[in-house]
Amino acid sequence: MYGLETKLWIEKKSVLGKELATILVGLGALRFGDFTLTSGRRSPYYIDLRLLPSYPSALERIADMYVAVMENEIGMSRLKVAGIPTAGLPLATAVSLRARLPLIYVRETPKLHGEMKMIEGVLSEGDEVVLIDDLATTGGSLLKAASAVRASGGHVSHAVVLIDREEGGSENLASAGIELHAVSRISDLLSWLEAVGGIPVDKVDTIKEYLKEVRSK
Structure with missing residues (x-):
């Protein structure tokens, strides 16, 4: 059974995820179509968080979401935050501030x-470092960063991203002793957008099939 604080956080996180979806759609940072990811995989949606530094109010609000995740899921004592190049660096800077x-x-x-x-x-x-990035797909960039931090003497047990694309990143990081935290999972974000008509009708089935396929791998 979850305690009251945990239940309240789960509810608050759900609200944050909906707010995040609204921000991303409003900025044009979430797009639907046919996109090729860095990994080479084709995706029916694309999230461009490199837009955020051009919108200071949105960046500030999203930084607060990261902080809320850290406060409720990690704890803030004696942490340093590490930005992952390149999209993670402005986010980490905002979180740090x-x-x-x-x-x-x-x-x-x-x-x-x-x-x-x-x-x-x-x-x-011996410094405790939490990695900050925009998205987690396979977790490759986060794993590379963790290796660099550890080689320089830091400890890495946690990584925080805005959105977990649910394409193996959490599992790959766990195998390296790193727990992945996200403001929202892509399945939750897209489910809510579908419910409020925020996804083009002709893309819904394609997106659902894509999510099913990547989860099964």
Whole structure:
């Protein structure tokens, strides 16, 4: 049985997911069609969160959603947040400012001079680091970042994203000792949008079939 606080958080998180869907549709960040993902897989929907820094109020509100997930599912004591290049970095910066937590970020490639670091910012041996990214698909970018943080002496047990695309990321991260937290799962977000008519009618069956297919893999 869930305790009262957990039940209240589950309800609040459901409300946050609906608000998130409204924000993304309003900004044009959630689109339906035929898209090729970084992985090479074709998807009937696309989420472009790189738009967010151009909308400061939306970015601030979404940063608050990340903070709420961290407060209720991880705890905020002695954490540092790490931005994942490139879409995760402005999000991590906003989260750092809203939560008043130290920020580091992971480079895509090591510096070619100086200490040839993969991590920018202050990371000390034993620091607890939570990874911040926009989406989780297979979890590849988060796993790469976790490896870099761990190689530099940090501890990584948690990653937070805005949306879990439910394409194996949670399972892949769990195998590396990392728990994935998301403001919303894509299935929940799309189910609510379908209920309120926020998905083109001719795309509903295609999206449902896509979600069923990726979950079965």
